[in-house]
Amino acid sequence: MTETTETIKTSTGRVLRTEEMVVNMGPQHPSTHGVLRLEVVLDGEIVVDVIPHMGYLHRCFEKHCEHMTNYQQVVPYVDRMDYVAAMTNEFAYVVAAEKLLKIEVPERVHYIRIIMSELQRIASHLIAIGTFGIDMGAFTPFLYYFRDREKILELFEMTCGARLLYNYIWIGGLSHDLPPGFIEKTKEFCKDFKTTLKEVNDLLNYNEIFIKRTANVGVLPKDLAINYACSGPMLRGSGVNFDLRRDDPYTMYDKFEWDVIVGKGEMGAVGDVWDRNMVRQREMWESLRIIEQAIASLPEGDVQKAIPKRIRPVPGDAYGRVEGPRGELGFYIVAEDSVTPYRIKARAPAFVNLSVINEISKGAMLADLVAIIGSIDIVLGEVDR
Amino acid sequence: MGLLDQKFESSNVVITTMDDLLNWARLSSLWQMQFGLACCAIEMMAASASNFDMMRFGVIPRATPRQCDVMIVSGTVTLKMASRIKRLYDQMSEPRYVISMGSCSNCGGPYWEHGYHVLKGVDRVIPVDVYVPGCPPRPEALIEGLIKLQEKIRNESLVQKKAV
């Protein structure tokens, strides 16, 4: 696999050659965040080419959708696709299914869904930043963030009984209403969590070592990000002001006041690793704002009123999309005259974001490649489906 | 240390069997292979993070199989991954143990029927010592599995020849 890249002549006339080397990173590697395998072509320590190999976690999502006995049974499999943000996944699937079935759900359901998906966004970003910190050699933020993530999981657990994969958001409603005490606990969480956010901001994001390792690394220019259809913090980190929650307000997001965070290149070029990480960090503040507003104006109602007894859509198709923690998450459902879906295709943001890795890591050092992978925030369950 | 400090009057001698001593040492520092596969890996991470703190049992994640005593197979094993898991297991030095975490690695889990690319149980490629059920198992369940493994190690004998 080696080839000559360049020849150097010594003073005595002997020819020295440098050779490229292929190194495999993964599928078992602590910083690939799962079972991703990267084939890295190196010239010394400089990355020449990166070829991602996938499929180590291909769990046959589409096949399972075809074989379910109804539309509702797909939801648990949707959970398991992006297991770090299961609530948002359910939300996306349900948005698509309700579009297909033309179901109107009560306002309370919308509000609870928004609260849940914003809590989930925080939980997901906590993992993303925490593990990214480990990759950069900072272990403490991971511990702080996991401590607070457990508080969110406790909220989910008291609502639906599960810690990680919920099956909570159903087509037309929710599996349970909010339990007593949820509102108070969420308010308390929002208050306490701000302290941690400030703390970790100083500890990690403005840490000199962290800045040195992340600023000006893996710069993703604006046009490249758009050409590769990147979305989420990846796109916003490059300075593109685009967020589905504002630009295509599904459910009730237009009722709340919050800001779209974009990367500004404070520590180096716009769209570097530091920017992407910072977008996640700041988005958690915005999510807290949305949660607080939603809780303050939570309407009353029956959350199971609109759940259909039997789902048999008219033949057709629908595409529903939401802004997940990783970007635009969409489901395309094709229905035939039957109780099972004909086909369900998922547009997974992590998969699309990963495709840009080759472009942005050319010329970087091997150690920076770890930073770049961490900043893309991939979840392999979603990449391979 | 506070519990033991100043509790003994002179330097005493403890007599124990070789097996007990070795087993006590081995079960108190089970180094784990840092190796996440799917959803269950997130719960494994949670188990070793702040709230559950698996490290108090001496379980320290290591990135290379050569330094590890126990492999926690946490998640769905696909056909493509199975040969890699076998190889990683072979790279571990003996005595080595395997905890199978979650329904997927126990038996295929939710993918048991239509998962054409999912291995129906990791015990088809490597021997498993402890099975932890659940989808995903809670961190407490994983810790329970670990304690079960420690019990198993406690009753083993490295000194005596095994009956064939």
Ligand code: SF4
């Ligand atoms: S057992 Fe359940 S939670 Fe664990 S990997 Fe399989 S599907 Fe995911």
